[in-house]
Amino acid sequence: MNSHLPISGTLSELDFASILALMNSQSLDGQLKITSTRFNKTLWLENGRIVFAQSSLAEDSLGQFLLSRGIINKALFEKSSRRMQKNKTRHGRALLEMGALTPEHLWIEVAAHLRAIVFSLFTLRTGKYDIGPLPEKEGENIVLDVPIPDVILDGVRSIEDQEFIESRFAANNVLFPAPPAGHGPIALKPFETHILSLVAEATPLAAVIQKSELLRFDTLKILYFLLKLELICDRKQPTRQVTPHAIQQLPTTFTSFDETLQYYNAKLEYIYRVLSKEIGPVAHSILFDSITAILESIHPCFQNLEIRGNGRIDEKSVMKSIWYENFNENSNEFLKGLEEILYAEIYAVKRHLGKDHEKLILRWIRESEN
Numbered sequence: 001m002n003s004h005l006p007i008s009g010t011l012s013e014l015d016f017a018s019i020l021a022l023m024n025s026q027s028l029d030g031q032l033k034i035t036s037t038r039f040n041k042t043l044w045l046e047n048g049r050i051v052f053a054q055s056s057l058a059e060d061s062l063g064q065f066l067l068s069r070g071i072i073n074k075a076l077f078e079k080s081s082r083r084m085q086k087n088k089t090r091h092g093r094a095l096l097e098m099g100a101l102t103p104e105h106l107w108i109e110v111a112a113h114l115r116a117i118v119f120s121l122f123t124l125r126t127g128k129y130d131i132g133p134l135p136e137k138e139g140e141n142i143v144l145d146v147p148i149p150d151v152i153l154d155g156v157r158s159i160e161d162q163e164f165i166e167s168r169f170a171a172n173n174v175l176f177p178a179p180p181a182g183h184g185p186i187a188l189k190p191f192e193t194h195i196l197s198l199v200a201e202a203t204p205l206a207a208v209i210q211k212s213e214l215l216r217f218d219t220l221k222i223l224y225f226l227l228k229l230e231l232i233c234d235r236k237q238p239t240r241q242v243t244p245h246a247i248q249q250l251p252t253t254f255t256s257f258d259e260t261l262q263y264y265n266a267k268l269e270y271i272y273r274v275l276s277k278e279i280g281p282v283a284h285s286i287l288f289d290s291i292t293a294i295l296e297s298i299h300p301c302f303q304n305l306e307i308r309g310n311g312r313i314d315e316k317s318v319m320k321s322i323w324y325e326n327f328n329e330n331s332n333e334f335l336k337g338l339e340e341i342l343y344a345e346i347y348a349v350k351r352h353l354g355k356d357h358e359k360l361i362l363r364w365i366r367e368s369e370n
Contacts, residue, residue: 007279007352008130015168016121017152017228019129024048024148025230026289028282030134036127041117044134050151051143053117060120063091065113076100092142107142114144115154122155123164133280149186149229156225165220173205175223178233186229195222199232257322257334258315264338265312271345271361272311278353287311290348291341298337299330313341 011034014022019032023045032043039060044052058064063084067077072095084094092110095101101109159165177199188196191214198208205223212219226232254260268287276283288307295303301322306314322334350358 007282008128011124011127011129014129016124016129017156017225020050020148020152021228021230023131027285028131029285030280030282031132033130033132034121034124034127035130036124041121043118045148046134049145049147050118051145052140053114053144055117055120060117061091062110062113065116066091066095066109069109069112071105071109072100110142111144115146115151118144118151119155119158122159123161125164131279131282133282152228153186153225156221156228159221162217165217165224168224169205169220171205173234175199175203175205175208176201176233176235178230186231191218192222192226195219196226196231199223199226254331254335256327257319257325257331260331260334260338261313261315261318264342267342267365268313268345269311270364271342271349274357274361275349275353276311278357284309284311286348286352287345290344294340294344298340299333301325301334302337302341 016034022028023030023032027048029046032045034041034043038057040056041060042054043050063072063077063081066072067074072080076095076098080091080094080098080100083089083098084091087094087097089097092101092106096103096106195208195212195214198211208223209216209219214222223232227234254263272283272287275287279286284307291302291305291307299322301318304317304321306317308314322330346358346361349361
């Protein structure tokens with residue numbers, strides 16, 4: 001996963017597992033809304049975890065879920081539904097009042113119900129997704145609170161749709177080991193570790209399937225979540241080249257690193273204001289991730305940079321590693337790094353808001369320089 005996630009799009013462009021994986025890798029919190037012709041389903045993601053889910057479908061209600069699992073029978077379902085409507089309370093509360101559930105059982109079943117809503121989205125082929133800010137109102141008392149990688153792992157494990165899994169792969173796919181990901185260790189089962197071990201450098205998909213001890217469908221399903229969890233990848237990881245827009249020799253009238261950084265910080269703050277106005281608090285994470293993606297190609301002084309709440313680079317996070325360097329000797333590399341950061345953020349705006357906003361920012365930059 002090396003692309004930025006647009007704030008909205010279609011499931012034909014990105015499937016549900018890919019959206020979750022990108023939100024996790026880019027540290028995006030917010031409400032993820034999935035809309036189809038039949039329903040709206042919304043997930044709450046916070047601090048790399050899915051904490052809640054809801055669905056507009058009556059069949060996805062807690063009562064229907066308990067009925068389908070045999071936790072309650074039809075007579076109890078109807079009686080508790082009437083009590084719920086009369087007392088204007090939730091179904092779980094009504095069942096507690098009737099003695100049909102214990103508090104411990106309620107917590108377990110609500111968590112299972114939330115997982116079922118999430119898992120129902122993994123094989124969705126059509127629809128739209130939108131990412132918005134988390135609501136400011138008080139949260140739910142009974143939550144899911146599961147790390148996104150664990151949700152992806154268990155969600156894909158639960159898939160029984162063979163056609164969907166087959167459609168995720170092309171016959172000529174070639175697989176590669178992936179560089180270490182940012183999340184913690186993934187708890188694979190022994191047969192899943194077996195599939196992971198079959199992926200060496202430039203391994204054809206057909207070779208993995210041939211060597212696998214598992215059936216084709218189970219092998220592909222494991223490969224699918226290994227890809228989403230970035231334990232393997234389907235392309236050789238390239239060495240990033242310098243952004244074409246970055247200038248190679250930058251004439252300057254600046255007299256210090258601090259003065260140079262302040263000049264660029266004004267531009268970065270403007271970009272942050274444009275992006276946050278349109279998409280809210282997730283703008284900060286999007287811009288930080290756009291910078292993180294280019295850090296290996298720019299001056300080492302930027303390796304530990306931090307972004308303030310207003311979108312500016314925190315001066316201390318950069319200056320403490322370069323203040324003792326000679327400005328005349330290092331100014332060009334310093335300028336090139338800031339130019340790379342600037343264009344990385346502009347590109348992030350283009351990806352999330354479109355070309356019109358990109359043009360707006362570029363026009364403002366030209367006007368401010370004049």
